[in-house]
Amino acid sequence: MIDVYLFSGFLGSGKTSLLLNVIKQLKEENKKPAVFMNEFGDLPVDSKAVEGEVPLKELLDGCICCSGAEKTEAQLQGLLLENEDVDVILIETTGAAHPVEALDAVYSPLFADRLQVKGIVTVVDSKLWLNRNQLSPRIRALFMEQIKHAHILLANKADLLTDEELANVTMELSHFNTTVPIIQTINGKMSFAHIEKMLQRPKDKVTKEIVTGAGLPLSSKLITFTDSVEMEAFENWVKCLPDTVYRMKGFVPVKGTKNPYLFQYAYGMVHWMPEYIQMEPRLVIIGENIDDIHYPK
The missing domain is CATH 3.40.50.300 (P-loop containing nucleotide triphosphate hydrolases)
Incomplete structure (x- = not known):
């Protein structure tokens, strides 16, 4: 790193x-x-x-x-x-x-x-x-x-x-x-x-999630996916996130598709775009007080 x-x-x-x-x-x-x-x-x-x-x-x-x-x-x-x-x-x-x-x-x-x-x-x-x-x-x-x-x-x-x-x-x-x-x-x-x-912070990492910026007013979190998701269920999860989530972007694997979709979120709006190459399925979240946010398995 x-x-x-x-x-x-x-x-x-x-x-x-x-x-x-x-x-x-x-x-x-x-x-x-x-x-x-x-x-x-x-x-x-x-x-x-x-x-x-x-x-x-x-x-x-x-x-x-x-x-x-x-x-x-x-x-x-x-x-x-x-x-x-x-x-x-x-x-x-x-x-x-x-x-x-x-x-x-x-x-x-x-x-x-x-x-x-x-x-x-x-x-x-x-x-x-x-x-x-x-x-x-x-x-x-x-x-x-x-x-x-x-x-x-x-x-x-x-x-x-x-x-x-x-x-x-x-x-x-x-x-x-x-x-x-x-x-x-x-x-x-x-x-x-x-x-x-x-700016010292804990170095601990978990296998499926990497958390950075703990305790700081603005931080990020990286979520990785092992399974594909239902697009509608994923959007419902996004709608339930707190207002302290400002931005999200990354590649989300969607059921029924070969390659992960490019996913972006900003100010309550979501945007999906198909990808034509295989990208690493992971999502970056930016906001405040986001350490406990995770996508349900």
Whole structure:
């Protein structure tokens, strides 16, 4: 399993500074990191800062989430095929990416058993937090969603605030996301060892189900199938799932068909698509408090 860390945060918050600091620390520990970067436009601006010997894949002129999910899967698959000795993958999302949708692109059933997403580290522009009411409602909502779904919050640009302002930012962030640690940082400088420690989780695995993200606000679960299912019965099971299940995707074996169907679920809507090749029958679930979810045998 390769550990994956997702760096989230609004435009200009300091994600690339954090990324470069972490790469340096990993190399000093003789680890081999790989980087996946998502940028706006068709020119690799931020990625030029990453040194050449670090394996790098980019998604340009598109978003890691939504319609860019298939491109993201292809790039990550290429990264895994070309760099078998990678220890850690660091993913920097564009500042306009919603964290749930970003994870959706990463949790592909094609390589869900090879990657272990350790968590989302969201870099918060502390100055922007104080002035968030000046943002448009849509942009402010995205800014808040990035903070809400974080596993660690970095209150960055702490040097630009007074002691009183910094205390207010820290207090308000802790009230908005009550379950995560908040670290005050300058220029994205943060100990990667400390990030690892804060995101430690049980390593236990079960034969038929792999659970990751235990105890974190947003997590995933991989369900594998040994038997085919009735399509109607499966949809009825999906309808009974709690609202904390945000996304599902994978390959579900359906009775009477040769190959598993591609199955996707989002916001209460289900979608089936026939596959013409034999895919591994497994399903990735993304949400909150999903550890106890399983498909009845």
